[in-house]
Amino acid sequence: MYSLFVMIKCRWLEFRREPSAFYYVILFPIISIVGLGFIFNSPQRKPFSIGVDSSSQFNSSLYELRGNDQFKVIDGSQDSLETELKRGHIQLILRLTDKEAHFVYDPQNNDAYMARLAVSANLEKAAGQNPKFLPVDTQVSAAGLRYVDFLIPGLLAFSIVSTSLFGTGQLIVANRRDNLLKRYFVTPMKPLSYMVSHIVGRLLILAMEISVVLISGWLIFGFKVQGSLFTFIFFSVLGAAAFTSLALVAASRTSNSSAYAGIVNAIVMPMALMGGVWFSRSNFPEWLVHISDYFPLTMLVDSLRLIALEGASFGDAWSMAGKLLSMTVIFAAGASRLFKWY
Amino acid sequence: MTYLIEVKNLSKSFRSFEAVKDLSLHVEQGECLAILGPNGAGKTTTFEMLEGLLKPDSGEILLFGKTWDKDRSEILSRIGVQLQETSLYKRFTVRETLELFGSFYKQRKPIKELLELVDLSDKMDVELRKLSGGQKQRVYIAAALINDPELIFLDEPTTGLDPLARRGVWNIINNLKKEGVGILLSTHHMEEAEYLASRIVILDSGKIIAQGTSKELIEKFSGGEKVTVRHGTLEDVFLNLTGKELANV
Numbered sequence: 283m284y285s286l287f288v289m290i291k292c293r294w295l296e297f298r299r300e301p302s303a304f305y306y307v308i309l310f311p312i313i314s315i316v317g318l319g320f321i322f323n324s325p326q327r328k329p330f331s332i333g334v335d336s337s338s339q340f341n342s343s344l345y346e347l348r349g350n351d352q353f354k355v356i357d358g359s360q361d362s363l364e365t366e367l368k369r370g371h372i373q374l375i376l377r378l379t380d381k382e383a384h385f386v387y388d389p390q391n392n393d394a395y396m397a398r399l400a401v402s403a404n405l406e407k408a409a410g411q412n413p414k415f416l417p418v419d420t421q422v423s424a425a426g427l428r429y430v431d432f433l434i435p436g437l438l439a440f441s442i443v444s445t446s447l448f449g450t451g452q453l454i455v456a457n458r459r460d461n462l463l464k465r466y467f468v469t470p471m472k473p474l475s476y477m478v479s480h481i482v483g484r485l486l487i488l489a490m491e492i493s494v495v496l497i498s499g500w501l502i503f504g505f506k507v508q509g510s511l512f513t514f515i516f517f518s519v520l521g522a523a524a525f526t527s528l529a530l531v532a533a534s535r536t537s538n539s540s541a542y543a544g545i546v547n548a549i550v551m552p553m554a555l556m557g558g559v560w561f562s563r564s565n566f567p568e569w570l571v572h573i574s575d576y577f578p579l580t581m582l583v584d585s586l587r588l589i590a591l592e593g594a595s596f597g598d599a600w601s602m603a604g605k606l607l608s609m610t611v612i613f614a615a616g617a618s619r620l621f622k623w624y
Numbered sequence: 625m626t627y628l629i630e631v632k633n634l635s636k637s638f639r640s641f642e643a644v645k646d647l648s649l650h651v652e653q654g655e656c657l658a659i660l661g662p663n664g665a666g667k668t669t670t671f672e673m674l675e676g677l678l679k680p681d682s683g684e685i686l687l688f689g690k691t692w693d694k695d696r697s698e699i700l701s702r703i704g705v706q707l708q709e710t711s712l713y714k715r716f717t718v719r720e721t722l723e724l725f726g727s728f729y730k731q732r733k734p735i736k737e738l739l740e741l742v743d744l745s746d747k748m749d750v751e752l753r754k755l756s757g758g759q760k761q762r763v764y765i766a767a768a769l770i771n772d773p774e775l776i777f778l779d780e781p782t783t784g785l786d787p788l789a790r791r792g793v794w795n796i797i798n799n800l801k802k803e804g805v806g807i808l809l810s811t812h813h814m815e816e817a818e819y820l821a822s823r824i825v826i827l828d829s830g831k832i833i834a835q836g837t838s839k840e841l842i843e844k845f846s847g848g849e850k851v852t853v854r855h856g857t858l859e860d861v862f863l864n865l866t867g868k869e870l871a872n873v
């Protein structure tokens with residue numbers, strides 16, 4: 283028991299003194315939240331960039347368009363505007379004749395289509411024709427519906443996975459390479475305590491990860507977990523245990539750090555992209571969604587989102603809990619069978 | 625009296641390569657047995673079989689009269705091991721390292737006492753990465769002594785150390801002998817074996833090609849050379865024996 287306590291303390295020290303650990307656990311999540319959060323969550327819609335063909339008929343509506351800060355208007359010849367369009371600097375080219383407004387844009391591009399609608403609405407209004415319905419827009423930016431709200435649980439899940447596989451796993455591989463595991467093996471140390479010390483030590487690190495993600499999300503974007511915080515933390519703990527066991531399996535035999543890093547990258551990055559850490563899986567083709575349903579990371583991301591965004595209770599997510607727990611047991615058992623000390 | 629180490633007819637092959645052939649030796653209480661041999665002679669392979677890390681193909685190993693198969697945990701608690709190529713976790717301090725290793729044992733030496741023994745008392749709270757090679761080597765030896773073992777394995781403990789640091793390790797080993805600890809030592813340095821060991825085993829290509837006290841070895845094998853010169857005579861023995869072997873291959 284004393285030994286387990288000392289070993290857990292050592293796991294914590296190993297984490298604290300590893301400079302890259304600081305980056306993975308603290309800096310990376312904060313940078314991601316701030317960076318991605320602001321990019322996709324700019325407080326005001328950016329103005330539409332419109333190119334106005336200088337061969338356009340003079341029309342007072344154009345004054346109206348220029349004076350509206352919803353639009354950023356660039357004048358130019360048709361040729362030069364087409365170049366700007368191709369470069370993505372403007373979304374739309376407008377040329378007015380007596381009776382007609384000609385729009386040039388890419389209908390596949392949602393922003394361009396919206397610009398098209400906004401411009402024509404504006405022109406109509408300026409032309410003085412009374413619209414039958416006065417449009418009323420409601421701006422939606424309530425907590426729980428923004429991209430950051432979607433992002434934060436995903437990032438926490440990603441952080442749990444990368445700290446387990448890169449942190450814990452990499453440390454074990456390096457210890458094996460240095461013959462340190464072999465050295466432990468010629469003491470009466472209990473192999474099981476060694477495994478347990480990694481899993482428990484991992485939970486201490488998890489406490490930091492959760493705090494970093496939740497506190498910075500809350501301070502910067504007012505992020506709040508809609509469901510119970512306890513359930514949210516409970517699932518994070520399950521996730522950390524599951525992925526630490528996975529790391530023990532992944533690091534069970536090799537002593538080659540760069541081979542290990544390569545393999546883990548090859549597993550983690552596709553799993554993170556397809557598992558919907560940064561983007562909703564609904565953007566993917568259906569077959570891919572079906573496949574990614576079975577990724578352990580997907581289970582963790584989905585259950586954290588369910589609790590954080592939809593306020594799901596433990597009862598709603600218990601089947602995920604069961605899956606994560608069985609993952610932990612299966613991987614831990616596998617690791618203790620496969621594990622090579624030297 | 626049972627020997628601390630008793631080995632009979634030990635052999636080990638890696639695939640078709642015979643690393644250790646029919647090796648027998650024993651170590652008594654308070655005795656230092658040195659294994660001398662060129663690179664690849666099979667010293668580490670022998671050590672690892674004795675330490676329970678490698679399974680021999682044939683032969684018998686008794687530590688304290690017990691076998692690895694039956695009494696693994698008892699043996700582990702009574703021996704101390706320093707492996708040839710280990711680096712302990714370099715961001716732990718000396719104290720943290722010894723605390724960790726100490727925690728594996730029921731019975732352990734006070735860390736302060738241990739650090740006095742290896743002359744590192746002033747480095748207690750320094751991280752290992754900030755220690756010199758010789759200081760680190762002494763931490764490794766301290767880690768092997770944390771459980772107050774009756775038998776220790778030192779595989780090339782002085783390789784890479786400067787003469788002064790080597791003397792430091794020699795002092796530690798001599799003190800251990802006085803306390804009755806049995807020591808199995810491997811080394812490339814003749815004078816080290818001569819100075820520390822009561823008996824010497826010379827190993828080449830996995831076979832014992834000579835053994836005895838340094839005096840016996842010098843009398844027997846340095847014939848023809850300048851026997852009158854005390855200095856480096858064991859080295860003559862060594863080169864005579866292993867050089868011949870090489871020439872025969």
Ligand SMILES: Nc1ncnc2c1ncn2[C@@H]1O[C@H](COP(=O)(O)OP(=O)(O)OP(=O)(O)O)[C@@H](O)[C@H]1O
Nearest residue numbers: 638641643661662663664665666667668669670708
């Ligand atoms: N795991 C292994 N697989 C294959 N061959 C091995 C293995 N371990 C050792 N050998 C071979 O066995 C021989 C003896 O190696 P060993 O490490 O015991 O030598 P040594 O006497 O300790 O040498 P050194 O002085 O360089 O430490 C060498 O030829 C080595 O290549």
Ligand SMILES: [Mg+2]
Nearest residue numbers: 667668669708
């Ligand atoms: Mg060796």
